[in-house]
Amino acid sequence: MKKRLAMVLLTATLTNVSYANSEMMLINPELVNTLAQAIEPQVIKWRHHFHQHPELSNREFKTAKYIARYLKRLGLKVTTGVAHTGVVAILDTGRSGPVVALRADIDALPITEITNLPFASTVTTQYNGNQVGVMHACGHDTHAAMLMGAAQVLVKMKDQLKGKVKFIFQPAEEGAPKGEKGGAELMVKEGVLNSPKVDVIFGIHINSQTDVGTIKYRKGGIMAAADPFKIIVKGKQSHGAYPWLSVDPVVTSAQIIMGLQTIISRELKLIDDAAVITIGSIHGGNRSNIIPNQVELVGTIRTLNDQARELILAAVRRKATYIAKSMNATVEIFLPNGFNYPVTFNNHQLMAQMLPTLQATAGLDNVIETKAVLGAEDFSFFQQKVPGLYLFVGGKNPKTPLAQTAGHHTPNFVIDDNALSLGVKVLSNLTIDYMNNYQEEISVSE
Numbered sequence: 001m002k003k004r005l006a007m008v009l010l011t012a013t014l015t016n017v018s019y020a021n022s023e024m025m026l027i028n029p030e031l032v033n034t035l036a037q038a039i040e041p042q043v044i045k046w047r048h049h050f051h052q053h054p055e056l057s058n059r060e061f062k063t064a065k066y067i068a069r070y071l072k073r074l075g076l077k078v079t080t081g082v083a084h085t086g087v088v089a090i091l092d093t094g095r096s097g098p099v100v101a102l103r104a105d106i107d108a109l110p111i112t113e114i115t116n117l118p119f120a121s122t123v124t125t126q127y128n129g130n131q132v133g134v135m136h137a138c139g140h141d142t143h144a145a146m147l148m149g150a151a152q153v154l155v156k157m158k159d160q161l162k163g164k165v166k167f168i169f170q171p172a173e174e175g176a177p178k179g180e181k182g183g184a185e186l187m188v189k190e191g192v193l194n195s196p197k198v199d200v201i202f203g204i205h206i207n208s209q210t211d212v213g214t215i216k217y218r219k220g221g222i223m224a225a226a227d228p229f230k231i232i233v234k235g236k237q238s239h240g241a242y243p244w245l246s247v248d249p250v251v252t253s254a255q256i257i258m259g260l261q262t263i264i265s266r267e268l269k270l271i272d273d274a275a276v277i278t279i280g281s282i283h284g285g286n287r288s289n290i291i292p293n294q295v296e297l298v299g300t301i302r303t304l305n306d307q308a309r310e311l312i313l314a315a316v317r318r319k320a321t322y323i324a325k326s327m328n329a330t331v332e333i334f335l336p337n338g339f340n341y342p343v344t345f346n347n348h349q350l351m352a353q354m355l356p357t358l359q360a361t362a363g364l365d366n367v368i369e370t371k372a373v374l375g376a377e378d379f380s381f382f383q384q385k386v387p388g389l390y391l392f393v394g395g396k397n398p399k400t401p402l403a404q405t406a407g408h409h410t411p412n413f414v415i416d417d418n419a420l421s422l423g424v425k426v427l428s429n430l431t432i433d434y435m436n437n438y439q440e441e442i443s444v445s446e
Helices: 002-017 029-052 061-073 142-157 185-191 248-265 305-328 349-360 418-438
Strands: 075-080 087-091 099-103 124-127 130-133 164-170 200-211 213-219 220-223 225-234 275-283 295-304 331-333 344-346 367-369 390-398
Touching: 029 061, 029 142, 029 418, 061 087, 061 142, 061 164, 061 344, 075 390, 099 418, 124 164, 142 164, 142 200, 142 418, 164 185, 164 200, 200 418, 213 349, 225 248, 225 305, 248 275, 248 295, 248 305, 275 305, 295 305, 305 331, 344 349, 344 390, 349 367, 349 390, 349 418
Parallel strands: 099 164, 099 200, 200 390, 213 367
Antiparallel strands: 075 087, 087 164, 124 130, 213 390, 220 344, 225 295, 225 331, 275 295
16 A cells, blocks of 8 residues: 555656646646647658658758748747758747757758658769768658657647747758868857857757667766877888888888777776777778888777866877887877767756656656767757757667667668657657746756
């Protein structure tokens, strides 16, 4: 009887529409559920539209126009052309309160789809001089549709909100084309977090290998910083039969590659941190009997906190420079090489504050603390400026064995449409609860 009473009290706590002291409670979750269920068919239809008509980074012209047209119909103040093709809309409740930002990315990938879905993409385009297929192979189609759904829910609940909501539909999360700027970093530089100044930002990412109905979260670093780099090893060319006449950049490069791996195994405190240094490309020479003048190494560094990142960035420069010097060679180091992403860092205080909202939205057993992943996300640029949370929402049909599911960025990537409703609820409830529990500003460094 005592256990049953405890469960009843816990359920009441998670669904109570009033607030006691500083505890987080949901504001009218039944209404959010009702509204989300009512618009679920429309959200799925939006998702299918985006999936059938994907566009690459900084080329999301039709996608942006489609989103903007809908947001204007909701009566929101809409700005287009942000960071090239981004769309930003503002819901003003007319009451004093915080500014909550919600973000969805909208770009697709240069991948030819092979899913055989009835709404599969058949789009092709030019990319880096090649004819390629275009596919939403990372779920950005679902992100855009879910945020449009949340916008409708929040507009309908405007009378229960305090403050403003800023809906950010971001282009080029997958990276701007060569020679261009784009994505979250450019949005921040253009002032997307100002006018009105954003207090907090929330984002979600669908996951093809997590069951529908579940949410995965983590305080602190949830996705890695990404630091691409290039090292040009310069030596002296000679005939391959007379290596003593050369300064061999090939052998030097081999030693540098092996030396870089000792940074992780011998310099990083592995009980506290995880990191990766990968060399993904090596270019040098054109004949078996010629030692070339130089070799080019291209790689990536992934870290989960700023301290480990700073240690590794410094160590890469040191190792490459002194190993080359020991071989009478020199190096030219490009770090970062073209772009870099900070750690996607979930504010500790904000995570603790909003966890009850997630549990009440999806159910206690369906909100799961996860380990960090070494993939990267430019949502991190927003989190550098304001406190933010980034969460994973399950997109896998629970009946499908995990071994049969395709990973992200693959041509047979599939998301179950049943995942979309939870995403709408999560974005809506996070906004509502933060607004109605807003007491003081959270530090971005928490």
